[in-house]
Amino acid sequence: MGKLFLVPTPIGNLDDMTFRAVKVLKEVDYILAEDTRNSGKLLKHFEISTPMQSHHMHNEHKTVDAVVSRIKNGETIALISDAGTPAISDPGFLLTRACVEAGIEVDCLPGATAFVPALVNSGLPNDKFVFEGFLPVKKGRQTRLKILAEETRTMVFYESPHKLLKTLQHFSEYFGEDRQVSVSREITKLHEETIRGTVTEVLQHYSNKPPKGELVIVVKGKS
Numbered sequence: 001m002g003k004l005f006l007v008p009t010p011i012g013n014l015d016d017m018t019f020r021a022v023k024v025l026k027e028v029d030y031i032l033a034e035d036t037r038n039s040g041k042l043l044k045h046f047e048i049s050t051p052m053q054s055h056h057m058h059n060e061h062k063t064v065d066a067v068v069s070r071i072k073n074g075e076t077i078a079l080i081s082d083a084g085t086p087a088i089s090d091p092g093f094l095l096t097r098a099c100v101e102a103g104i105e106v107d108c109l110p111g112a113t114a115f116v117p118a119l120v121n122s123g124l125p126n127d128k129f130v131f132e133g134f135l136p137v138k139k140g141r142q143t144r145l146k147i148l149a150e151e152t153r154t155m156v157f158y159e160s161p162h163k164l165l166k167t168l169q170h171f172s173e174y175f176g177e178d179r180q181v182s183v184s185r186e187i188t189k190l191h192e193e194t195i196r197g198t199v200t201e202v203l204q205h206y207s208n209k210p211p212k213g214e215l216v217i218v219v220k221g222k223s
Helices: 017-027 036-045 060-073 093-102 115-122 139-149 162-174 199-208
Strands: 003-006 030-033 052-054 074-081 105-108 129-133 156-157 180-185 193-198 215-219
Touching: 003 093, 017 074, 030 036, 036 052, 060 074, 060 093, 093 105, 105 199, 115 156, 115 180, 115 215, 139 162, 156 162, 162 199, 162 215, 180 199, 193 199
Parallel strands: 003 074, 003 105, 030 052, 030 074, 129 156
Antiparallel strands: 156 215, 180 193, 180 215
């Protein structure tokens, strides 16, 4: 029987790719990639010639069984996402679960994940925290925010730049305008920055200076 490797890839700076990640991607029989075009640039940079196959949120339900069958027949497969660690707000959970249920060995390599540096860099308590990922876009959003308004642990969210202001406005409404937040963007990249303050202060900052790049929002829990 083969094996499944979950391989983190850099979230911006290619120097964050580990030696082990490169070695595994060169040695496996083939690579499952969230976007083969994006991943193709990464593989070319590290001179990795392993064959690739598309595996993303729109086709993973249909391809999981075939992948499990190939691993059972002795192939070793690596799963990568566009950036960061697979299954963290990216495809990976369904395949991992299917492999576990089939008795297939799964090995997740340590590596880049956007929320970890954002949480540590926020200056907010990180001994206990809850990772929320992306909030529901419409259905269930209000219900989730009402529940989180009572959360005492530090909360971590992912958000896209064009939805940041709306999300901060919702935080002001449900958590209070004085709640401490930290917004990190372009982590590990050239224009990386972290803006800290109350919800009102951070909202004002990004109202005057629209954000670019992927964002991680860290919110202090209820006192």
